Amino acid sequence: MSRQMAFYVEQKHCTGCNTCQIACKDKNNLSRGERFRQVHAYEGGSFTVENKVIEHNIYAYWVSVSCNHCINPHCVTVCPSGAIDKRAEDGLVLIDSERCTGCRRCLAACPYQAPQFDVTTCKMKKCDFCQDLLKEGKVPVCISACPMRVLGYGELKELQKKYGYANWVKGLPDTTELKPAWVLTPHRDAIDLRKD
Template sequence: MAGQLGFHIQQDRCIGCFTCQITCKDKNDLEVGQLYRRVHEIAGGGYTEVGNNAYQADVYAYWISLGCNHCQEAPCVKNCPTGAMQKRPEDGIVYVDQEKCIGCRYCTWSCPYGAPQYNPKTGKVGKCDFCRDLLAKGEAPACVAACPMRVLDYGPMEELEKKYGGTRQIKGIPDPNLTKPSLLITPHRAAAVVK
């Protein structure tokens, strides 16, 4: 695979089962409270009176599975004082060099997605590294392989754009212009941003 790697989320089919989150936590042997991939529920709406004591429902709920978006303009990399947070030139994967990490947490404060996670036991930060070990063996990232609904996919961004189209902006996540995330989403109808 060549070019910037990214994720695609078929959000309109996500059932919020948390399998991707659990699999990632298990694969990375994370401590309590640490999550490299998180499933967020977003709900809202209400009821509108349409006359004669009749109401129309406008209620919605959807889920978004987010890990590190391996941003093209990653503030965690830019703001890391030791160079521990790095972006691989060959595929754009953002990862933490544990030898250089001093646990200052500048990366955790810089990331609008909350991807870097501080581990108080080690005094260092960890995050999704796109399962580099699995990719090296020709396997899919753990979250992608585990999804029972096949909602998650990965690959070079150019290929994902051709295959799925989609958007980088939905209701409930930061503006993509902040970091240029390597993320495409086929949105749930209530998540779509109308411009």
């Protein structure tokens, strides 16, 4: 693979407005229930009252997730028709709708639930990194729509050089084996506390 394209999420400034999700849904003319990009909210913590003083340790943060075009994508290996492929020139994981049988094995294999079943065509589809826009020299619609400018994209190695290697935060599924091709600047309450 010559390069690996990836998304960047500056999670610490995401307000959970869902504009990226809505813009993606609109651009791709997705049906009810279909979402190529999903914004997940995580909240928790507790508070105590001591000597009439309330001390709180509560938090809330959001993370915008789409297909992460993983280095080792399980969706590719489970597809019985060979409809899903990891493209060599840019590392994008794409679905060939002509070969797709709509069996939904890719959906079951993806911890991010990135592949979506189209009830109209009975085929699977998912984020293709807005290839049509990239060919026109434009950015993916989720990125251009974000009012907080917390989304970005580029080559994975360049993003890692600039922002670090974080690609997991509390609340997301453990995807160490898949090696998702995305980089996060985590919210302070979402920092990876797993022991290596």
